Amino acid sequence: xxxxxxxxxxxxxxxxxxxxxxxxxxxxxxxxxxxxxxxxxxxxxxxxxxxxxxxxxxxxxxxxxxxxxxxxxxxxxxxxxxxxxxxxxxxxxxxxxxxxxxxxxxxxxxxxxxxxxxxxxxxxxxxxxxxxxxxxxxxxxxxxxxxxxxxxxxxxxxxxxxxxxxxxxxxxxxxxxxxxxxxxxxxxxxxxxxxxxxxxxxxxxxxxxxxxxxxxxxxxxxxxxxxxxxxxxxxxxxxxxxxxxxxxxxxxxxxxxxxxxxxxxxxxxxxxxxxxxxxxxxxxxxxxxxxxxxxxxxxxxxxxxxxxxxxxxxxxxxxxxxxxxxxxxxxxxxxxxxxxxxxxxxxxxxxxxxxxxxxxxxxxxxxxxxxxxxxxxxxxxxxxxxxxxxxxxxxxxxxxxxxxxxxxxxxxxxxxxxxxxxxxxxxxxxxxxxxxxxxxxxxxxxxxxxxxxxxxxxxxxxxxxxxxxxxxxxxxxxxxxxxxxxxxxxxxxxxxxxxxxxxxxxxxxxxxxxxxxxxxxxxxxxxxxxxxxxxxxxxxxxxxxxxxxxxxxxxxxxxxxxxxxxxxxxxxxxxxxxxxxxxxxxxxxxxxxxxxxxxxxxxxxxxxxxxxxxxxxxxxxxxxxxxxxxxxxxxxxxxxxxxxxxxxxxx
Numbered sequence: 326x327x328x329x330x331x332x333x334x335x336x337x338x339x340x341x342x343x344x345x346x347x348x349x350x351x352x353x354x355x356x357x358x359x360x361x362x363x364x365x366x367x368x369x370x371x372x373x374x375x376x377x378x379x380x381x382x383x384x385x386x387x388x389x390x391x392x393x394x395x396x397x398x399x400x401x402x403x404x405x406x407x408x409x410x411x412x413x414x415x416x417x418x419x420x421x422x423x424x425x426x427x428x429x430x431x432x433x434x435x436x437x438x439x440x441x442x443x444x445x446x447x448x449x450x451x452x453x454x455x456x457x458x459x460x461x462x463x464x465x466x467x468x469x470x471x472x473x474x475x476x477x478x479x480x481x482x483x484x485x486x487x488x489x490x491x492x493x494x495x496x497x498x499x500x501x502x503x504x505x506x507x508x509x510x511x512x513x514x515x516x517x518x519x520x521x522x523x524x525x526x527x528x529x530x531x532x533x534x535x536x537x538x539x540x541x542x543x544x545x546x547x548x549x550x551x552x553x554x555x556x557x558x559x560x561x562x563x564x565x566x567x568x569x570x571x572x573x574x575x576x577x578x579x580x581x582x583x584x585x586x587x588x589x590x591x592x593x594x595x596x597x598x599x600x601x602x603x604x605x606x607x608x609x610x611x612x613x614x615x616x617x618x619x620x621x622x623x624x625x626x627x628x629x630x631x632x633x634x635x636x637x638x639x640x641x642x643x644x645x646x647x648x649x650x651x652x653x654x655x656x657x658x659x660x661x662x663x664x665x666x667x668x669x670x671x672x673x674x675x676x677x678x679x680x681x682x683x684x685x686x687x688x689x690x691x692x693x694x695x696x697x698x699x700x701x702x703x704x705x706x707x708x709x710x711x712x713x714x715x716x717x718x719x720x721x722x723x724x725x726x727x728x729x730x731x732x733x734x735x736x737x738x739x740x741x742x743x744x745x746x747x748x749x750x751x752x753x754x755x756x757x758x759x760x761x762x763x764x765x766x767x768x769x770x771x772x773x774x775x776x777x778x779x780x781x782x783x784x785x786x787x788x789x790x791x792x793x794x795x796x797x798x799x800x801x802x803x804x805x806x807x808x809x810x811x812x813x814x815x816x817x818x819x820x821x822x823x824x825x826x827x828x829x830x831x832x833x834x835x836x837x838x839x840x841x842x843x844x845x846x847x848x849x850x851x852x853x854x855x856x857x858x859x860x861x862x863x864x865x866x867x868x869x870x871x872x873x874x875x876x877x878x879x880x881x882x883x884x885x886x887x888x889x890x891x892x893x894x895x896x897x898x899x900x901x902x903x904x905x906x907x908x909x910x911x912x913x914x915x916x917x918x919x920x921x922x923x924x925x926x927x928x929x930x931x932x933x934x935x936x937x938x939x940x941x942x943x944x945x946x947x948x949x950x951x952x953x954x955x956x957x958x959x960x961x962x963x964x965x966x967x968x969x970x971x972x973x974x975x976x
Contacts, residue, residue, distance in 0.1 A: 330445060330446040330447055330789075330790065330793065331446055331447055331450055331790055331793050331794055331797065332446075333446055335450060335794065335797060336432065336436060336449065336450035336453040336454055336797065337429065337432055337433060337436065337453065339450075339454060339797060339798065339801040340428065340429060340432045340453065340454065340457045340458060340801070341429065342801070343458055343801050343804065343805040343808075344425055344428055344429070346805050347463070347805060347808055347809060347812070348421070348425060348812070348814070350814045351421040351425070351814060354816060354817055355814035355815060355816060355817065356417040356418075356420070356421060356814060356815065356816070356817045356819065356820065357420065357421060357424065357466070357467050357812060357814060358813070358814070358815050358819055358820075358856075358860065358863075359467060359812065359813045359848065359853055359856055359857065360467060360468075360848055360856075361467055361468050361469075362420065362467045362469070363819070363820075363863070363871060364843075364848075364868065364869070364870055364871060364883055365400065365870060365883060365884065366400065366420070366467075366469050366470070367416065367417075367420060367820060368870045368871060368873035368874055369386070369395065369398060369400070369401045369870070369873075370401060370402070370403075370408060370411055370416070370420070371411070371416050371820070371873070371874070372386065372388075372395070372873055373395055373396070373401050373403050374403075374408075374409075374411035374412055374416070377403070377412065378412060382396065383395045383396050383401075383403060384396045384397075386398075386873070387878060388870075388872060388873045388876060388877065388878050388879060389869060389870050389872070389873065389878075389879050389881065389882045389883075389884070390879075390880065390881065390882030390884070390887060390888075390891050391831070391878075391880055391891065391912055391913070393882055393884070393887070393888070393891075394567070394571050396567060397567035397568050397570065397571035398568075398571070398884065398886070399470075399511055399512075399513060399564070399568045399571075399886070400470045400511045400512065400884075401511070402469075402470060402473075402509060402510060402511035402564075403564070404509050404561075404563055404564045405473070405506070405509040405510055405511060406506070406509075407423050407426065407427075407473070408423065410422060410423060415817075416820065417817040417820050418817075420469070423469070423473075424466055424467070424469060424472065427472055427473050427476040428457055428458075428462060428463070428466075428472075428476070429457070430476045430477075430480075431456060431457045431462060431475065431476035431478075431479065432453045432454075432456070432457030432458075433453075434476065434477070434478070434479030434480040434483060435449075435452050435453045435456045435457065435479040435707065436449055436450075436452075436453045437479070437480075437483045438479045438480075438482050438483040438486065438708075439452045439453070439708065439711050441483055441486050441487060441490075442486070442653070442656065442708070442712075443652060443653050444653060444711045444712060444714075444715075445711075445714065445715065447714050447793045447796075447797075448653075448710075448711035448712060448713075448714040448715060449711055450711075450793075450797050451629075451630055451633060451710045451711045451713075451714050451796075451797065451800065452630075452707045452708055452710055452711030454627065454630070454797060454800050454801055454804065455626040455627055455630035455706070455707040455710045455711075455800070455804075456479065456626070456703065456704060456707035458627075458801065458804035458805065458808065459623075459624070459625065459626045459627075459703050459707065459804070460602055460620075460623030460624055460625035460626070460703075460804075460807060460808065461475065461623055461624055461699060461700055461703045462475055462476070463623075463804075463807075463808035463811065463812070464619065464620035464623030464808065464811055465620050465623070466808075466811070466812045467812055468620070469511070470510055470511030470512035470515075471512045471514075471515055471697075473510040473511065473512070474507050474510040474511070474512040474515035474516050474519070475515050475700055476510075477503060477506055477507035477510065477519070478507075478515075478519045478522075478700070478704055479704070480503045480507075481500075481503055481504060481507060481519055481520075481523055482522075482523060482526065482704075484496060484499055484500040484503055484553070485500065485523050485526065485527060485550055486526075486530075488500065488546055488549045488550050488553070489527065489530050489531070489534075489546045489550070492542060492545055492546045492549065494549055496549070496553070497549050497550075497552050497553035497556065498553075498556075499553075500550065500553030500554070500556075500557065501553045501554075501556035501557040501560060502557070502560070503557070504553065504554055504556075504557025504558070504560075504561075505557040505558075505560035505561045507519065508557065508558065508561035508564070508565065509561050509564055513692075514692045514694075514697055515697070515700060517688065517692070518667075518697070518698060518700055518701055519700075520554075521701075522663060522667075522701045522704065525659075525663065526659065526663075527547060527550060529656075529659045531543045531546070531547060534655065534656065534659075571886065571888075572886065574888050574889060575886050575887060575888055575889055575892075576887065576888070576889040576892040576893075577691060577886060578889065580690035580691060581690055581691070581693060583674075583680065583683055585693060586683060586689070586690055586692070586693050586695075587673040587674040587679060587683075587693075587695060588693050588694055589617065589618060589621050589673075589693070589694040589695070589696045590671070590672055590673025590674045590675055590679070590694075590695050590696060591622060591668070591671040591672050591673065591675070591695065591696045591699065592617070592622075592672070592675060593672060593675060595622050597762075597766075598622065598623075598624070598625060599624060599625060599626075599631055600628060600631060600766055600769070601628075601762045601763075601765050601766040601769070602623065602625035602807040603761070603762055603765065603807070604759070604762030604763075604765075604766070605758065605759070605762065606758040606761075606762075606851075607619065607810065607811070608810075608811070608849075608850060608851050608852055608853045609809060609810025609811055609853055609854075610810060610852075610854070611851065611852035611853075611854055611855075612757075612758050612761075613850075613851040613852070614754075614755050614758050614759075614851075617850075618850055619811075619850065619851075620811065621694065621696050621697070622696060622699075623811075624699040624702055624703050625804070625807050626703055626706050626707055626710065626804075627710075627800045627803050627804050627807075628766075628769035628770075628772075628773060628803060629769075629772075629773050629776070629796065629799065629800050629803070630706070630707065630710035630800060631706060631710065632713075632773055633709070633710040633711075633713035633714055633717065634664075634706045634707075634709035634710045634713055635709075635713070636713035636714075636716045636717060637654070637657050637660075637661075637709040637710070637712040637713035637716060638657060638661050638709070638713075639716060640654055640657070640712075640713065640715065640716030641654045641657035641658065641661075643716075653712055653715060654712060654715075656708075656712075657709065657712060660705040660706075660708045660709045660712075661705070661709065663701055663702075663704075663705040664701065664702045664704075664705030664706050664709070665702075666701075667698040667699065667700075667701035667702040667705070668698075668699065668702045670682065670695060670698045671695050671696050671697070671698040671699045671702065672695070673695030673696070674695075679695055717777065717780065718780070723777060724777075724778065727774040727777040727778050728774070728778070730770050730771075730773070730774040731770070731771050731774035731775060731778070733767075733770065734766075734767040734768065734769075734770030734771040734774065735767065735771055736767075737763055737764075737766065737767035737770070738763075738764050738767035738768060738771075740763075741760040741761075741763040741764045741767065742760075742764065744756065744760050745757060745760050769803070772799065776792075776795075776796055776799070779792065780792060810853065811853070813853050813854070813856070813857040815857060815860045816860075819860055819863075819864050820874065822874075822875070823861075823864050823865055823874075823875065825864075825865050825867065825875040825877070827875060827876070827877050828877065828915060828916045829915050829916075829938075829939070830878075830913055830914060830915025830916065830935070830939040830941075831878045831879065831880050831912060831913045831914045831915060831939070832867060832872065832877060832878070832879050832880070832914065832915070832916050832917070832918070833879070833880040833881060833898070833909060833912070833914045833916075833917045833918070834868070834869065834879075834881050834917070834918045834919065835899070835902075835917065835918065835919030835920070835921050836895075836899055837919065837920070838918055838919035838920055838921075838931060839868070839869070839881065839918070839919075842866065842868065842918075843868055846859075847859060847862070847863050847866070847868075867879070867918075868883075869881040869882060869883035870882070870883050870884070878913075880895070880909075880912050880914055881895070890975070893954075893958075894908070894912070894961075897958065897961055897962070901962065902921050903921060903922060903923055903924050904923075904924060904964065905923055906923040906924055906925060906926065907961075907964075907966055907967065907968050908961060908968075909923060909935070910935065910939060910968050910969070911968035913939055913940075913941060914935065914939065915934065915935045915938075915939040916932065916933070916934050916935065917932075917933050918931050918932060919931055919933075943969065945968075945969070945970055945971055945972045946970055946971075947970055947971040947972070948971065948972045948973075948974055949971060949972070949973050949974065950974045951973060951974070951975055952976065954975070957973060957975040960973050961973065
């Protein structure tokens with residue numbers, strides 16, 4: 326029998342080759358570090374698994390925030406089995422390997438799910454590349470809990486689909502295991518969005534997708550899914566219970582105000598980046614010219630895949646009256662609505678819909694950064710991309726529009742090149758970036774048109790296989806190019822003992838100075854190269870939570886979830902500024918970083934030292950027990966309060 330489609334192994338091999346092209350340095354003594362890997366995940370996990378190796382339960386972290394929960398910190402993900410590699414491999418290698426494997430795992434899950442939907446091998450390959458190598462996953466490659474949880478999304482959909490169609494009760498065990506793994510991965514926001522998407526899929530399939538099945542069978546399938554979900558929840562309870570207790574004591578327990586919750590909303594102006602990811606530049610080379618965080622807005626799935634996703638919608642409109650003969654298109658409305666709905670919610674403050682959801686729908690006040698709803702947009706578009714390959718033909722009008730697109734894309738490239746030649750010096754930098762983005766967009770339009778015009782029609786199966794292989798290789802190259810430079814690597818020496826001078830007592834960073842050093846000197850959001858080129862200075866900075874690597878206690882805590890009382894205490898220090906000496910002394914702080922000099926503290930900016938020795942603990946002769954929060958705040962503001970003589974008890 327002659328092969329008429331690509332080899333089944335090709336898409337995952339292309340994913341692996343793309344990862345090698347992007348991260349081959351991780352195999353030769355380099356490691357991830359930019360942003361969250363060094364400021365959160367590595368310090369937490371390094372310390373937690375070191376305690377486990379010593380036979381101790383990592384319940385408490387004494388080095389940040391005057392002490393903070395460690396095991397209950399959801400993103401430490403101590404109970405997530407892949408993270409147990411920290412027990413057997415050197416920590417940097419374990420961190421790198423776990424991140425790489427999850428991209429492949431995301432691709433394998435999408436391959437299985439799209440196969441269950443009935444897509445062709447070519448279509449499955451398109452969906453696999455679009456999702457696994459998407460800007461959402463590779464842009465967030467170093468945000469380990471987010472990327473890890475996202476890797477399980479196609480697996481959850483796959484198991485749910487199997488239960489909806491096969492209704493085998495023993496499948497609930499596999500669903501429970503997959504759900505538990507996603508819950509343990511450490512990012513509740515991504516997991517919740519996945520469960521929302523899966524819930525909508527169950528409703529869609531039960532009401533519209535399985536109308537030929539008896540009602541009792543549909544109800545039985547839904548009950549099996551619910552049982553699997555609940556069992557998975559029970560399996561993950563070992564992590565969820567302590568995290569829930571921690572959350573109850575955090576400043577987020579009562580929800581967040583609207584402005585804080587809508588931080589990082591997806592601007593409609595960024596829609597162009599769905600077709601040209603670096604239209605506004607890229608922080609990989611310092612050319613990013615807009616505000617915001619590049620990786621949070623990244624949702625690129627490749628130019629050809631997104632065109633194919635749009636083709637799936639067009640194909641459904643043409644076939645909707647004869648959908649029984651084209652079953653692969655039956656789910657197109659669901660994926661289109663899922664992608665569009667998530668995109669609208671991701672706009673957050675830019676459209677009124679999020680305000681309504683925030684006011685009237687539970688959970689919208691607990692998660693910030695609406696832009697992260699884009700994970701469902703990326704997932705829906707990736708599924709549509711595979712379906713759309715079956716509407717990729719060479720009909721009369723397709724040829725006409727392809728030729729027109731090729732001419733238009735070529736013209737856009739010429740115009741952009743001319744603009745670069747004659748642009749005025751005062752606007753040269755920004756125009757250079759925009760014209761480069763237009764050139765790339767034009768080239769991709771031409772490439773897609775040429776692939777359409779050269780599509781084999783009636784030729785040998787070998788020609789079809791070669792053409793489809795060429796398309797997938799182009800998609801892989803496109804997505805690899807888009808992700809290049811977004812995850813800088815440096816030598817693994819970064820995470821070793823750096824000989825940092827350890828101050829006596831606890832250290833405190835005034836928030837404005839911390840932000841200045843962190844985001845204006847090192848981790849500049851518009852230029853990733855600055856931190857990479859200054860990595861020894863970054864390592865020796867004692868920024869939160871890098872201080873954990875040198876076992877230097879810090880009053881600050883760079884964590885999205887901190888206890889409410891700690892947050893209020895820090896806010897009070899910032900409010901009092903130079904008059905915060907008693908609060909700093911009560912917290913055992915012996916040294917501060919910043920431009921603000923606490924009254925009576927010697928030193929020169931940015932380092933000031935306590936005027937007297939700061940012990941870890943001491944006895945006092947007086948205690949004041951205050952019930953109301955206002956009374957506590959007033960007592961702490963009192964300039965006559967001496968923490969060496971009086972302790973203030975709240976509650």
